[in-house]
Amino acid sequence: MSFSLPRRRDALAILAAATLPRPALANDLRVATVDWSVLETLIALGITPVAAPELLQFREVAVEPVIPAGVTDLGLRGTVNFELLLLSRPELIYSSSFYVSSEPRLTRIAPVERFSIYVPSRPPYEPAAAMMRAIGARLGRSDEAERYIAETEVEFAGLRERLKPHAARPVIPINLGDARHFRVFGADSMFGEVLKRLGLANAWTEATSYSAMAPVGIEALARIPDAWIALIPPVPPGALDVLAASTFWNALPSMRTGRVLQLASINPFGGLPAARRFARLLSEALLTERAHG
Structure with a gap:
């Protein structure tokens, strides 16, 4: 060597x-x-x-x-x-x-x-759980793996119950590329999987590859007027300032009715810990907006 x-x-x-x-x-x-x-x-x-x-x-x-x-x-x-x-x-x-x-x-x-958690057109949640089990078995942490997976399911079930009032509106999870484009996460993403397990619909129903599609023009958001927009970092410098001054952005139904959620950063290609973080942050944001509304 x-x-x-x-x-x-x-x-x-x-x-x-x-x-x-x-x-x-x-x-x-x-x-x-x-x-x-x-x-x-x-x-x-x-x-x-x-x-x-x-x-x-x-x-x-x-x-x-x-x-x-x-x-x-x-x-x-x-x-x-x-x-x-x-x-x-x-x-x-x-x-x-x-x-x-x-x-x-x-x-x-x-x-x-x-x-291989992320494969085109295949939801990643079960492969992520299988990876945790495999690592646990290999390294003498099988009990810890089963406990973590069970705790994840319990946490999702609790959040799903609390989010029932929001189930009628879909959510679109996106990263901003710039003030005119975004990356959207579909059904084969961990974000999409979490939405499903929380009893929420993903507003993006078109096909994606390796979890996401990019770049998508900001005008595509006009096609889903009933959706919550979940903005997930990173956010390019100055992009939000440009959007704040954009007539089109401010005319979007989601924007006019206060249905834009700015979440903290999450690994979009993570395992179960990332799934739990997204579930928690999204739920907190939705429940806070409902309380204020």
């Missing part, structure tokens, strides 16, 4: 990481991941990986679960730092279908196990 020596700043990062608390390993197995949905699943099961990518960005986009100290940041998800990964000494690396091209290099470091 041949790798170039780590750059000085990478070596310093490893030395700094060595002073932090050692990650809690499952079955004495050192686990790393290059995928965020796996990362949040591991942490939800009480397993701290030795290394994972883009941790600063994860904290901004996914927000939760909280990343414990001692996890080495591997840099960008698409181009992880293989030297840092090697120095983290993983005995198992978890990947996903998004990172198949990296697997030849990953397998030179440690065995790789891959999951």
